[in-house]
Structure formats: structure tokens, C-alpha cells
Amino acid sequence: MLLSSIYTYLLCFTSCLFFKVSCSTSEFRSEGDYLLGGLFALHEIDRVTPVFTPETTECFWHSTSKSGYKMLQVMRFAVEEINNSTTLLPNVSLGYEIFDHCSNTGNFHSVLSFLSNNVGVFSSLPKVNYGAASYELSNKIQYPSFVRTIPSNKDLIEMIIHLIRWFGWNWVAFLGSQDDYSTDGLKLFNKYINNTGICLAYQEGLSLNANYSLTLRKIDKLNINVIVIFALKEYASKIIKAAIANNIQEKVWIASHSWAMNQQLPREPGIRKIGTIIGIADRLLSLPRFNEFVFNKAKGTADAGHNDKAVSDVQNKNETCNQDCDYCSLMTAEDIINESPTNSFAVYSAIYTIAHALHKVLQCDMNECHKNITVKPYMVPFSNCSVECKAGYSRQPEGFHSCCFTCKKCPRNRDPYTCFPCAESEWSDEGSTTCKTRSVVYPQFTEIPSIIVMISTACLIILLFAIFCLFAYNYDTPVVKSAGGSMCFLMLASLILSSVSVLFFFEKPTSLFCLLRNAIFTFFFTVCISCLTVRSFQIVCVFKMAAQFPKVYSLWVKHNGQWLFIAFSSFVHLISCVVWMTVNPIKAIADSWTFNDQIMLICEIGNTITLIIVMFISWFLGFLCLLFSYMGRDLPKNYNEAKSITFSLILYYLTWIAYFTVYLSIKSKYIVILNAVAQISSINGILFSHFIPKSYIIIFQPQKNTPTYFQTSIQNYTQTISRFQVKQI
Numbered sequence: 001m002l003l004s005s006i007y008t009y010l011l012c013f014t015s016c017l018f019f020k021v022s023c024s025t026s027e028f029r030s031e032g033d034y035l036l037g038g039l040f041a042l043h044e045i046d047r048v049t050p051v052f053t054p055e056t057t058e059c060f061w062h063s064t065s066k067s068g069y070k071m072l073q074v075m076r077f078a079v080e081e082i083n084n085s086t087t088l089l090p091n092v093s094l095g096y097e098i099f100d101h102c103s104n105t106g107n108f109h110s111v112l113s114f115l116s117n118n119v120g121v122f123s124s125l126p127k128v129n130y131g132a133a134s135y136e137l138s139n140k141i142q143y144p145s146f147v148r149t150i151p152s153n154k155d156l157i158e159m160i161i162h163l164i165r166w167f168g169w170n171w172v173a174f175l176g177s178q179d180d181y182s183t184d185g186l187k188l189f190n191k192y193i194n195n196t197g198i199c200l201a202y203q204e205g206l207s208l209n210a211n212y213s214l215t216l217r218k219i220d221k222l223n224i225n226v227i228v229i230f231a232l233k234e235y236a237s238k239i240i241k242a243a244i245a246n247n248i249q250e251k252v253w254i255a256s257h258s259w260a261m262n263q264q265l266p267r268e269p270g271i272r273k274i275g276t277i278i279g280i281a282d283r284l285l286s287l288p289r290f291n292e293f294v295f296n297k298a299k300g301t302a303d304a305g306h307n308d309k310a311v312s313d314v315q316n317k318n319e320t321c322n323q324d325c326d327y328c329s330l331m332t333a334e335d336i337i338n339e340s341p342t343n344s345f346a347v348y349s350a351i352y353t354i355a356h357a358l359h360k361v362l363q364c365d366m367n368e369c370h371k372n373i374t375v376k377p378y379m380v381p382f383s384n385c386s387v388e389c390k391a392g393y394s395r396q397p398e399g400f401h402s403c404c405f406t407c408k409k410c411p412r413n414r415d416p417y418t419c420f421p422c423a424e425s426e427w428s429d430e431g432s433t434t435c436k437t438r439s440v441v442y443p444q445f446t447e448i449p450s451i452i453v454m455i456s457t458a459c460l461i462i463l464l465f466a467i468f469c470l471f472a473y474n475y476d477t478p479v480v481k482s483a484g485g486s487m488c489f490l491m492l493a494s495l496i497l498s499s500v501s502v503l504f505f506f507e508k509p510t511s512l513f514c515l516l517r518n519a520i521f522t523f524f525f526t527v528c529i530s531c532l533t534v535r536s537f538q539i540v541c542v543f544k545m546a547a548q549f550p551k552v553y554s555l556w557v558k559h560n561g562q563w564l565f566i567a568f569s570s571f572v573h574l575i576s577c578v579v580w581m582t583v584n585p586i587k588a589i590a591d592s593w594t595f596n597d598q599i600m601l602i603c604e605i606g607n608t609i610t611l612i613i614v615m616f617i618s619w620f621l622g623f624l625c626l627l628f629s630y631m632g633r634d635l636p637k638n639y640n641e642a643k644s645i646t647f648s649l650i651l652y653y654l655t656w657i658a659y660f661t662v663y664l665s666i667k668s669k670y671i672v673i674l675n676a677v678a679q680i681s682s683i684n685g686i687l688f689s690h691f692i693p694k695s696y697i698i699i700f701q702p703q704k705n706t707p708t709y710f711q712t713s714i715q716n717y718t719q720t721i722s723r724f725q726v727k728q729i
Helices: 066-083 108-118 120-124 153-167 180-192 212-221 233-245 290-303 309-320 333-338 344-361 448-473 478-482 486-505 511-545 550-558 561-583 608-631 642-665 671-700 707-728
Strands: 034-040 094-100 127-129 146-148 171-177 199-206 226-230 251-255 275-279 393-397 405-409 439-441 588-591 598-603
Touching: 034 066, 034 344, 066 094, 066 290, 066 333, 066 344, 127 344, 153 180, 153 226, 153 251, 171 180, 171 233, 180 199, 180 226, 199 212, 199 233, 212 233, 226 233, 233 251, 290 333, 448 486, 448 671, 478 671, 486 511, 486 561, 486 671, 511 561, 511 588, 511 598, 511 608, 511 642, 511 671, 561 608, 598 671, 608 642, 642 671
Parallel strands: 034 094, 127 146, 171 199, 171 226, 226 251, 251 275, 439 598
Antiparallel strands: 393 405, 588 598
8 A cells, every 4th residue: 555644653652544633723733745643641640551451541630741742842843844944855745643642651662562563554664762762672673663863771771880880889779660661771781780890789670559668778778879760750759759758868869861850859858868869861952943933832822812711712622633632722831941851852853854764765856856756654675686476476486596586376275485385283375475373173171062061961960870879769669670670770870871971072082082982872871772672572571472482481581581681782782892992993183174274173983884883783772672662562551661762762863863964064173062962862861761750650659659559550451451352252
């Protein structure tokens, strides 16, 4: 994008780009061919403004800063002087837009670093600074477009050390504030006193609420007579006032440039007793005709009708325009001129720095500038064989020189210039310039779906354990015996162990977790279905087949046929599970092919054929159970469980058919949670169709849990069958 404006970032500069306001006459805005941006602290704030958690500041609650307002007038004066010049930028006018940043910029380096890393265009915009002395800002790799018109902290610290060595002192204290300004100074001080013979006896970073008296007493107790105060003026004032209050005497106080020109401290009563204050400040240069400019401004304001209140209010609003500074226009010319001139020349120099740079870019001579030249704030002369490739294009060499090339678009998942493939842990879009790190995803305990499933599983295990205890307590009752007797406990134990497997579906999968989450459920749920199958067969056998095949029934009872069947079917299923896990062991893998920007950690299902065999055994046992329950659909209602078994097994089949359908058609990390839900659903089917009705009778209908009730039910069934057979005869 072609820019026709150059932005001079003064003080803690953030982007005030393209902000337009409508004002007839304003101290904060002036039209021009090229627009300069200015930020000044027109209100004084004691606390340091947070960098990474920005907040809106109500400026009008804070006192007006005369120093900030004077710097604003210096910028206006410099721009007006340049516009009136016939040799600098002839036939080109500069404009400005000034804002009250209304914050404490003690952490200027953090602010600038934050903006440079998070606001893309910010790093390329020129920033001419008059107040930030942090040495970190001299790093041209990180801050390539940052320049300043004042010395850095490095120069200041070297001067302080030179002063200490000149007087032969070697036992000093270093006091600062908790911000980048003091931290940078202390870091440099510790670095440059090496091999100088100077000992840093005490150091501390103070906050505005710190116990200054305690700090000064510690210093006095250590017999330290030279104290370097490298802090902002708010902190320095508190330290000096605390020294006066605590009767600290005959010390040497070395002041950094931030408070060396403070005009209020010399007027403090008793300040002479604390010793000598040596300040190190920037060289002060006068600004010719600045006082005249300020008096003319004040005179113009008075002539415009300042004495009339209504006119005054309108005038104030026009002068402050888009800024909340109602008291700015109340400052007199004397207030402005008498304010500390510490940063005046630095601001003045910053404006002229941009003006001279613009003068060269526009190829100005003594009479005119070439306005048709495109000006960008980061312009560098061009002298390349080939134009740099756009983002997402690779360099294809052309000729003998590496500087000459043509550009070819990069395919997907390649990096710039050579279009090498991204690593498996990285990804990129077609035409991109860099490889991005993929995010690794898997269900975690802290996610809401995981929490819901785990709570459901915990409730299920508690309920199964409670029914286990209830059946054990009522073991000799007819309801428990009709439900399977001792076989019930094997079924309940199998369901509890099947439920435990759900807990292995969350957090980062491992080979052990993958094995436990599938193998435990598959085996123990099959044991439970085996128990249901053999129980259904026994009921049908007792009521319908015992009389027809008495010898077979006798052998079944004599040799505990039900337990042999359960053991045999469970053993066959166990062998199939072992084969399933050994032919192609279940393990955790990183799925990097499904999504471009994600790597899903999932479990392999293992060998497909052996998995089908494992599932077939469970489903075949379920089919036998359905068949036997259908054959016993006309048995006494105390023994007739065709409906409940049919419901639980159909739910089991439908759940897993739905799961495998989704598994084969959709890829997501939540498929794992769907697997866990399918397991819970299968367990709940048996629990609520088989065990809950029995538990309800035991607890709430004890009259139905008696031998008499069951015998009556059997007699009624026998009579019904007899009458039916008689009718057939």
C-alpha cells in the first residue's frame, strides 16, 4: 500500500494512522501534505500503565501535565517553522495529529516490543523518540526503524561510573523503580562496573507504595554515602522527601536525567541537609523564537474572546478537538515557558530529523520538491537483479548469478524459496511462506464432553456395585435365584470391569491405554453376554425341554453345564482377543494425514480380520440369547425376560452399528468419546433391562419376592398349558 504520510512516533508511540476528525481550529491537528503523529502525556499518572492487559484510562481524573503540554507546543512550533522555511521542504507542507496517550511510559521498551511483535505494520514505521533511553532499543535487528534524539542509558551509565571513579568512590547504592527504565540502567551498571573497583553495596527496585524510610535506614546502616537514583521523577521525589523526613544527612545523590532537572525538589524545606545532589542531564539548547511563538498563541487566544464564557467554551473545545484536555487552554504563556526544558530540544530535533529525511527522499532543491515521488516510511534504494518473489513463490535460478532468478508458485506443504516439504509436525497452505506447527489434539480430562462421560461412568460403577451388594444381601430370595443366582455376581462383576475401561479413553493415549480401553470391555462384556445366553437356555430347558429330553437335562445339571458353557465361550473369546492383540498389536499412533493443521493421537484398531472374529463371537452369543429368549416368550412372567433381553441386545447392536458407521465416515478426536459412549450404552442396556427391575421388586415390592408368589405363578402357567393341550386333543 502506498503511503502519502510519514508518521513520527514521539514518546510511547502507537499507531494513530488515518484517524480523521473534524475541527476548524485545533492545537492537536493541522492539515498538510505529509502527516506527522505525536504522542504526549498531557495528564500525569502515577502508576505504570499495564502493557499486556491494556485498559481505558479516564484522563480527566488526573492532573494536567505542564511538561507534556510544553512538548506539544514545541512540536507545533517546529512544524510551523519548517512550513515557513524556504530552504527546507519548499512547496511542501507538514501536518500533524497529536494525541494524549495519558499513561505512564516507564515500561517503554515492553510497550514497543509488544507492539512490534503484535502489530504487523508497526515495525516498519519510523519512530523518532525523544524520551526513551533504554539500551535495548538500540538493537537494530529487533527495532530497525527506531531512532532517538537523546543518548541511551548506556551513555548515561558510563557517565555515572566515570563520575564515581573521578571522585574515588567505591561503595555505592543503586535505587530504581520497578520498570524497564530502571531495570535497563541497573543491568548496564552491573555490567560496566566490572574491573573498575566499584562495589555495588545495595540495590533495590522500589514501587510507589514501598517503605522508602526502611530502605534509607538500611543504606545508612551500611555506611553507604553515595546513592545513585536511577528512577522516574515520581519515585525520585519520594526517595528525596523520605530522606529529608528521616534526617538522612551528608550523602551524595547522583540523579539520572529523568529527574535531574526537577524544579520542585530544590524548593523542599530541609533538602540542603541531605547532602549534595549531582544531576546528569542532556545538554540544553535554546529554541530561538519559541517564546515569541508561545506569547503569540496566548495573545491570539485572548483576542478571540477568551473573556466571554460561552465563546471560551467553544474555543476550548476547538483547541482540544478530539482530546480530553479542557485545562490545556487555561495555561498561560508564562506557565509554558517556565516549565522544565529537559525534552524540548529533543522534540524539536525529532521533527527536523523527519523533515530532512523527507527533503532527501523528495529530491528537493532550493526551490521545489518532486511531489510525484511515491514516499513510503521504510523506503530503501533499489539495486537488485530480480524483484523479490512474492509470498508463497520459490526462486528458480536464472543465469550464472544467484541474485538473478524467476519466481514459481510453491505447492501445498512447502516452505519459501526452495519449496522444501514441511516436517510431519508442521503444515502450510498453498502459496505460504512458512511452515506452521501443528496442534496435537486428543480428548482431555478437562474438556466438557470428557467430564460428562467420566461422571456417567462413575455413577454407573457405583450403581452396579450397589446392586451387587443388594443381591448378595438377598441371595436366598426367589428374585435373585430367578435372575441367575450366583451367575448374577459374575455378570455384575463383568459389567463393573467393562465400565472401568471407559476411564482409559482420556488424556494422551499410550499403547497400554489403547490395549486396556478396548480389550477389557470386549472380553468382560462377552462374559456377561455368555451368562445371559446360558441363563435364557436354562429357563427354556427347564420349562420346555426337560420333560422331552430328561437324560440330556440330567447330564446338564449333573456336570454344571451352564458353567462349562460360560468357561468354553469365554476361553474361545479370550484366545481370539490374544490373537487380535499379537498379530498386529494395538498401539497409539499420530494421525498426521487427516487434517492439515492438526495431529490426532489415536489408537489403531489392530488387524481387521482378527477384530471381526472377536466381534463375531460376541454378536453370535447375543444372537443365541435372543433366540432362546424368543423361545421362552410364553413362560411365567417371573421367568419371562424376552422383552428385556431383546431390548438390551438390540440396543447393543444398534449402538455399535452406529459407532462403526460414524468411525468409518468421520474423523475427529471426539470419535474416541463416541466409542466410550457406545460402551456405556451397551452396559446400561443390560443394567436397566435385567437388574434394575429385579432390584425394584426386592426394595419396593417384597410381597413378590416370596416362594409362594413364584409357586403360584408356576402353577398358573402349568394350568394354562394343560388347558391348551386339552383343547388341542
